[in-house]
Amino acid sequence: MLEFLEQISRYAISVIGILVLIFCIISLLRHKGNKTEKAFLTSTSSGERTSLKEFETAIGRSKACDIVLDHGTVSRFHAVISLRKKSWYVTDTFSKTGTYINMKKIKRKAPIKDGDVISFGTAAYKFETPFVSEVSEKDKNVKPTKKSDVKQPEPVYVSALINDSKDMAYCLDMADCIIGRDDEQCDIVLKVPTVSKVHARLYHNTRGWIIEDKGSTAGTKVNGELITGKTKISDNDEINLGGVKLKFCLRFKRVK
Amino acid sequence: MTQLYTKVEEKRFAWFPVLLLITVFQIISFIQVILKTEDIDLKTLGVFSGYIVIECLYFLIAWLVTKKTNFELEMIAFFLSGIGLAISASVEQDFAFKQFVAIILGLVGFVVLNLILKDVDLVMKLRMPVAIGAVALLIVNILLASEFNGTLNWISIGGISIQPSELVKVAFVFVGAATLEKLQSARSITKYIIFAVACVGILFLMRDFGTALIFFFTFIIIAFMRSGDIRTIILICAAALLGALLIIYFKPYVATRFATYRHVWDYIDDQGFQQTRTLIYSAAGGLFGVGIGNGELKDIFASTTDLVFGMLCEEWGILLAFVVISCFAFITIYTIKSAKTSISAFYTIASCSAAALLMFQCALNVFGCTDILPFTGVTLPFISRGGTSMICCWAMLSFIKSADTFSAVPSVIKKEVAE
Numbered sequence: 051m052l053e054f055l056e057q058i059s060r061y062a063i064s065v066i067g068i069l070v071l072i073f074c075i076i077s078l079l080r081h082k083g084n085k086t087e088k089a090f091l092t093s094t095s096s097g098e099r100t101s102l103k104e105f106e107t108a109i110g111r112s113k114a115c116d117i118v119l120d121h122g123t124v125s126r127f128h129a130v131i132s133l134r135k136k137s138w139y140v141t142d143t144f145s146k147t148g149t150y151i152n153m154k155k156i157k158r159k160a161p162i163k164d165g166d167v168i169s170f171g172t173a174a175y176k177f178e179t180p181f182v183s184e185v186s187e188k189d190k191n192v193k194p195t196k197k198s199d200v201k202q203p204e205p206v207y208v209s210a211l212i213n214d215s216k217d218m219a220y221c222l223d224m225a226d227c228i229i230g231r232d233d234e235q236c237d238i239v240l241k242v243p244t245v246s247k248v249h250a251r252l253y254h255n256t257r258g259w260i261i262e263d264k265g266s267t268a269g270t271k272v273n274g275e276l277i278t279g280k281t282k283i284s285d286n287d288e289i290n291l292g293g294v295k296l297k298f299c300l301r302f303k304r305v306k
Numbered sequence: 307m308t309q310l311y312t313k314v315e316e317k318r319f320a321w322f323p324v325l326l327l328i329t330v331f332q333i334i335s336f337i338q339v340i341l342k343t344e345d346i347d348l349k350t351l352g353v354f355s356g357y358i359v360i361e362c363l364y365f366l367i368a369w370l371v372t373k374k375t376n377f378e379l380e381m382i383a384f385f386l387s388g389i390g391l392a393i394s395a396s397v398e399q400d401f402a403f404k405q406f407v408a409i410i411l412g413l414v415g416f417v418v419l420n421l422i423l424k425d426v427d428l429v430m431k432l433r434m435p436v437a438i439g440a441v442a443l444l445i446v447n448i449l450l451a452s453e454f455n456g457t458l459n460w461i462s463i464g465g466i467s468i469q470p471s472e473l474v475k476v477a478f479v480f481v482g483a484a485t486l487e488k489l490q491s492a493r494s495i496t497k498y499i500i501f502a503v504a505c506v507g508i509l510f511l512m513r514d515f516g517t518a519l520i521f522f523f524t525f526i527i528i529a530f531m532r533s534g535d536i537r538t539i540i541l542i543c544a545a546a547l548l549g550a551l552l553i554i555y556f557k558p559y560v561a562t563r564f565a566t567y568r569h570v571w572d573y574i575d576d577q578g579f580q581q582t583r584t585l586i587y588s589a590a591g592g593l594f595g596v597g598i599g600n601g602e603l604k605d606i607f608a609s610t611t612d613l614v615f616g617m618l619c620e621e622w623g624i625l626l627a628f629v630v631i632s633c634f635a636f637i638t639i640y641t642i643k644s645a646k647t648s649i650s651a652f653y654t655i656a657s658c659s660a661a662a663l664l665m666f667q668c669a670l671n672v673f674g675c676t677d678i679l680p681f682t683g684v685t686l687p688f689i690s691r692g693g694t695s696m697i698c699c700w701a702m703l704s705f706i707k708s709a710d711t712f713s714a715v716p717s718v719i720k721k722e723v724a725e
Contacts, residue, residue, distance in 0.1 A: 056341070059334045060594045063622065066331040067629040070324055070385055071636065074378045077319040078640055081376075105649035114534045132650070 088133055089179035091117070094167060100175075106132045109170055110143075122209055122222060122254035123147045123171025131162070131177075138162045138179060147171035172208045172221075209259060210302035211238065211252075211289065219302060226253040228264070229291060244268045244292035259283050259298070268292035318375040325365055328385050332358055335392040335598060342396065342599030350399045353406040357391060364413065376710055378640060382633050383703050386688035387412075387696070389630065393617055394691045396599045397610050401691055408693035412700030419476075419704040426487075426652055433484035437501050440477035443470045444508040451512070455683065458512040471509060471517045472694035475663065476701040478505060478521055479528075483656035483705070486532035495532070510553065516674075516682030520667055522546060527662040531655045567680040580606055584616030584675045588624070595623030610691040612683045615672045630689065634668045637661055641706050648709035657709035660702040 089102040100117055108115040112126040119128070125145035132139050141159040142149040149156050150169040162168065166177045211220040211229075220238045227237035232247040240249070246266035253260055262280045263270040270277050271290035283289065285300040336354040340346050361384045365377055387409050395402035422428060447470040451458040459471050485498040502525045509518035530539050554561045570578030570585075587603040590596065601621040603609050609617050619627045641661035645654040664687045671686040673679035685692055687699045 052341070056338065056597055059338055060597050060623070063331055063334055064594055064625040064629070066327050066334075067385075067626050070327050070331065070381070071629050071632055073320065073324045073327070074382060074636055077378055078636065078643065081319075081643065105647075106651055108651075134649075 089131070089138065089177065091131075091168070091175040091177060094174040094176055102131060105134075106130055108143075110145075119170060119173050120226070121171060121173045122259070124173055125171070128170045129168075131168075138177070140168055145171070208302055209254075210299045211296040212299055212302070213294070213296055215295070219299075220296075221302065222252070222254075222259075226251070228252075230264070230266075240291060240294050242292060242294050245294055246292065249291050257282055259300075261289065266292060319378055321365060321369070321375050321377045321381065324381050325362065328381060328388070329358055329362065331385070332361075332388045332392075335388070336395075338598040339392050339396045342597075343399065347399060350395055350402050353391070353395070353402045357388065357406060357409070360410065360413070361388075379637065379703055379707055379710075382637060383688060383700065386630065386633055389618070389622070389626075390614070390689040390691065390696075392598060393614060393621075393689065394610055396621070397604045401610065404693060405691055405696065408696040409700075411693070412697045415697050416700040416704045416707075419701055420707060423653075423656070423704060423708040426650055429480070429484050429652065430487075433481050436477045437481045437497075440474045440481070441501070441504050441508070444474055444505060444512075447471065448508060448511055457514045457683075459514045459517070466693075469692070469694040471512070471514055472692075472698040474505060475517075475520070475524075475698050478502070478524060479656055479659050479663065479702070479705055482525070482528040482659060483652050486528060486655055487650070487652040498528075516670060516684040519670070519682065520663060520684065523666045524659050524663045527659045528655055531658055564680040568677060570677045578677075580608065580613055581675055581677050581681060584613050585677070588616050588619035588627075588676070591620035591623055593623050593625050595619070595621045595626065597621060608683070611685055612671070612681075612690070613675050614686050614690045615675055618689070630686075631668070631672065634665055634687070637706065638665050641709065644706075644710040653709040656705040657707075660705035664699065664702055 087101040091100045109117045110128040111124050128145040129149045130141045209222040229238040230236040230249040231245045248264045249266040250270045251262045287298045289296045394405045450461045566577040570581040638661045641657045648654045670684045674681040685695045
């Protein structure tokens with residue numbers, strides 16, 4: 051009898067073991083996770099809307115980030131927007147150009163709420179969320195830096211092309227732009243006959259700002275020298291596009 | 307326009323029937339052990355009944371306190387630990403008591419670590435002391451350890467033997483996940499690399515190559531989780547391979563540890579003794595095993611530790627051995643699924659690296675004793691006998707558990723727009 055029971059129990063433990071595993075697997079398959087849209091970031095310039103589905107969203111120029119912003123003033127790992135309990139926060143992850151909430155620079159971490167405008171460098175986004183932020187007393191003490199306490203709007207620095215003769219500045223809000231005479235194809239339009247329809251391309255990469263002639267008739271000069279390929283430009287360099295002289299300014303102060 | 311927010315209800319895990327099944331499973335296996343053991347003492351009976359009581363109490367208290375039902379991981383851990391307890395008891399009654407104490411300590415560690423991990427700010431504060439403590443522990447290990455089985459990884463304090471490298475595994479995942487968290491700057495990576503190199507280097511000096519390999523694999527997972535760059539990982543692997551070749555060139559005795567790899571049958575009565583016996587007796591077990599306590603492998607050295615998978619195959623059957631392996635696969639898939647929706651990158655990195663560590667350790671043990679991989683002498687998580695190993699396994703489980711956002715309040719709110 052005992053031997054018979056022992057034989058039965060040999061089979062029973064295997065069967066029970068399989069049943070335990072099956073129960074757990076069924077539960078795993080039913081567990082769908084909670085990847086719903088928790089908030090949105092809407093670009094103030096283009097109106098493009100990006101949804102935030104994670105509890106933490108890394109923002110930066112690097113491809114490793116959840117939201118990649120290919121913008122000259124955005125650092126590789128610029129900031130992280132996070133949802134903690136029922137409050138949203140933005141944390142600046144040691145970016146070069148800083149993170150701003152409603153034009154006020156934050157030191158490291160600050161709470162955000164529905165309707166706030168968050169700027170990563172000069173790339174500004176409106177933050178929208180269906181959740182009502184419940185900022186704790188502790189978090190209320192997370193204040194912007196002293197500099198931001200000044201009531202005057204804080205200047206924002208962008209790279210720019212300055213036309214001294216016309217007292218004009220073309221702010222380089224995008225990381226890649228085309229300069230020329232044609233309104234439709236160019237981001238910076240120079241209505242001068244000696245400037246070709248599509249004259250040059252100015253873009254930002256890991257090396258810095260690069261200018262490239264797009265086969266213009268009059269050519270492109272940097273500090274008086276005609277360029278043939280891709281040329282890196284530095285602060286205060288003079289760019290001559292078919293006779294139009296523009297000065298490149300790496301950190302141009304723009305007051306909004 | 308009004309915005310309505312409705313709660314999305316998750317389907318719940320039927321934890322009570324599973325607990326019932328596991329309890330029946332354990333009662334049957336413990337009875338088999340009792341019937342096969344001559345002169346069973348009261349302490350062993352107390353261990354078996356105590357284990358079932360603690361298991362049931364844990365789930366009851368956890369259910370009442372947290373109001374949650376996501377106990378799949380703990381169920382699997384108790385299921386595996388119960389098998390390990392029965393195996394230990396079937397070989398030596400004293401082993402069962404020590405294993406039982408280790409499970410309790412592991413469970414306490416699991417709960418405490420879970421509470422610590424809830425507060426990411428606290429984790430950030432603790433990472434540096436934990437890193438320093440871990441390296442110091444390994445240095446103390448080298449200074450105090452006496453050679454056992456060709457390695458220097460055991461120290462004895464007040465008659466209790468502990469394996470510090472097992473505890474450092476917990477610190478390795480803790481520090482790694484905290485250092486490479488999204489909210490940290492890239493500057494932290496260098497510090498972590500120094501910490502990782504220090505740990506792996508000391509393990510090499512201890513000649514504990516199995517654990518060194520586990521640490522390296524975990525490092526690769528953590529580095530990939532943070533960078534997402536496959537080229538960086540290839541570069542790290544290439545550097546590690548070069549380092550390994552240099553070690554073999556300058557310290558040729560290291561290679562002799564792996565001389566029998568893929569040739570165990572040529573050394574059937576010396577270096578390949580354990581693995582050949584494991585293969586023979588595993589095959590003899592068949593689908594349902596020869597019955598608990600009826601095996602032959604239990605008389606071979608390290609049958610309850612390094613060769614435990616062989617014992618499982620022989621006495622419990624290949625079917626149950628397959629269930630055990632599937633449990634580790636389940637833990638891995640569960641981790642991947644919950645890591646996708648975790649509330650912080652810290653939890654994602656911690657859970658994935660902990661699951662990878664358990665899975666890799668399981669693979670090293672199973673494939674090592676069956677001569678598919680070199681025999682490194684690492685333990686099978688939750689099942690092999692060993693106090694520090696058991697505590698480490700439960701700690702790893704708490705890292706995995708921390709990423710589970712089941713019923714996290716904001717995420718179950720669905721936005722609906724109505725006119």
